[in-house]
Amino acid sequence: MKEEIKAEIIKQLEKDIPEVSQVKQKIKLEIPKEDRFGDLSINVAFLLARFLKKKPVEIANQIKQMLEELPYFSKVEVAGGGFVNLFLSKEYYRDVLKQILKEKDRYGAALKKNRGRINVEFVSANPTGPLHLGHGRGAVVGNVQSNLYDYLGYKVEREFYINDAGRQIKKLGESVYARFRQIDQPDYPFPEDGYHGDYIKEIAQHLYRYEKEKILSFVDEKQAVDFCSEFAKEMLLEKIKEDLKEFGVEFDIWFSEKKLYTSGKVEEAIRFLKEKGMIYEKEGAVWVKTTLYGDDKDRVIIKSDGSYTYFAGDIAYHYDKFKRGYDSIVNVWGADHHGYFPRLKAAVMAFGVPEDWIKVMFIQLVKLFRNGQEIKMSKRSGSFVTLKELIEEVGKDAVIYFFLTKDSNTHLNFDIDLALKKSSENPVYYVQYAHARICSVFREAKERFGFDPEQDFEADINLLKEEQERILMKHLAMIPDLIKEAGEKQQPHKLTQITYDLASDFHYYYNHFKFLTKDDESLMRARLYLLKGIREALRTLFKLMGITPVERM
RNA sequence: GCGCCCGUAGCUCAGUAGGAUAGAGCACCGGUUUCCGGGGCUGGGGGUCGCAGGUUCAAAUCCUGCCGGGCGCGCCA
Secondary structure: OHHHHHHHHHHHHHHHOOOHHHHHHHOOEEOOOOHHHOOEEEOHHHHHHHHHOOOHHHHHHHHHHHHOOOOOEEEEEEEOOOEEEEEEOHHHHHHHHHHHHHHHHHOOOOOOOOOOEEEEEOOOOOOOOOOEHHHHHHHHHHHHHHHHHHHHOOEEEEEEEEOOOOHHHHHHHHHHHHHHHHHHOOOOOOOOOOOOOHHHHHHHHHHHHHOHHHHHHOOOHHHHHHHHHHHHHHHHHHHHHHHHHHOOOOOOEEEEHHHHHHOOHHHHHHHHHHHOOOEEEEOOEEEEOHHHHOOOOOEEEEOOOOOEOHHHHHHHHHHHHHHOOOOEEEEEEEHHHHHHHHHHHHHHHOOOOOOOOEEEEEEOOEEEEEOOEEEOOEOOOOEOOEHHHHHHHHOHHHHHHHHOOOOOOOOEEEEHHHHHOOOOOOHHHHHHHHHHHHHHHHHHHHHHHOOOOOOOOOOOHHHOOOHHHHHHHHHHHHHHHHHHHHHHOOOOOHHHHHHHHHHHHHHHHHHHOOOOOOOOHHHHHHHHHHHHHHHHHHHHHHHHHOOOOOOOO
């Protein structure tokens, strides 16, 4: 809605100041930090100063007069040496509330998905063990970013790349096979760098119970290991799917790395790069000229022993995505892979896509804290907390919310004690409490006055004369823009901030005003009307994050 | 050595496609409420935005150099 107003402002200004068209791109209509600077603020006077050879303040005063003619504003002020501050009118707020109640928990969302197709690939954990916290953070960030794209009007596809080829999977099979053999023969050697977790033993026991004859019947031990690999991988993948589903994350596409090799897609991609002149041979290996697109050295895709590198598979994978015709793709990766991006980007650029076609969001480490002490994790010894365990301990909503509190590219300290607190110190509790409180007020209204705010009703918002009510309405009006900004900038963590701020303004309102007053029923209705708008805005935010809008605490 | 990320209040962090007096939560101090040493409400103190230059009407934000911390730099996946 900011965009609408901005367009109107520009149209209005261009009537008398043709120079506006020259600075159009740099005009910023923003939400000022301080309430007294208005609901919106525009910087256009600074930009015009150079062209009109006048002081910003003078221009601002001229602009002020022109903008006062527009219907949106109740007041226009000049301040800060040339800012033009705009105060929205009651009529505008009335329209905002109407819109919220109409759009409900998709308040402000694009109605049509016509901005293009985006693919978001995330989690993509090796199916060699349970999901850990880093995967969980990636799952939340990827999922919420996908929700944001949907909100913005893109058609989104969520994808999980299954690393089911290569050494990891072989190692998995060897580990399971060893555990299987150890059941009858305890001194059977366990591979040096095998997977130690108990889940490997569980899989082995399962195989021992149901597939023992089959495994022992293989003539070649390698076949037995392959069988174990395949079985364990499928089983672990199922587990991963279940965990993610419980976490509210579902994928549209499960893409197998192995199939890239068996279906000839790797050869196809290499052939394509060859046509583009990106491929050459040196020292018995085949290389890609990634330096043509900014990488610091060329990279091998076929080793001198004739086998492919991981990079070859990844090029083929992205070539496949390219051919699927997405307008843009996003990869959510662990931050330790950041050094890998330039070479992948270089290969992808060779496809002939625009500079910003591929984006990567990096996920930094999650550290767990309990009683102020870090819980050290060691995957080797098997002593690490899985995503599932954390969810079981503090609940899905807290995990999601905490994973979203900080920019994904910064380290996150997860305080288990805080996540468990049932008080306003705990931000998840605090925001959910705001929603539950409104529900509770509505229940009371029905019980005490026989007036059910859950039903549709009309109200006169001109009765909302308190300062805090104006602040809340303004806040509601801005929410779609705040969400859109979070989505455009790939900063899903901003949603927690937006939600917290709204909850905070609501709690303040709740603590200072009575909603259920017998003596002034029309005021009661107006306030409940506002509460209903707040609740829908909260629901919109909760839905984007995947958090439950609880009705009672 | 090269590259990427981070450095903001005592702590954990927001804020960085330049914008007005740099924000929040916790902790700390005060007022108030409650049966309450807990909880709620409310007010307050607290900052050389790592350092030093530069660009600009305007820099936490952009540029350069340095300091400190993390990560990455394979014909590994």
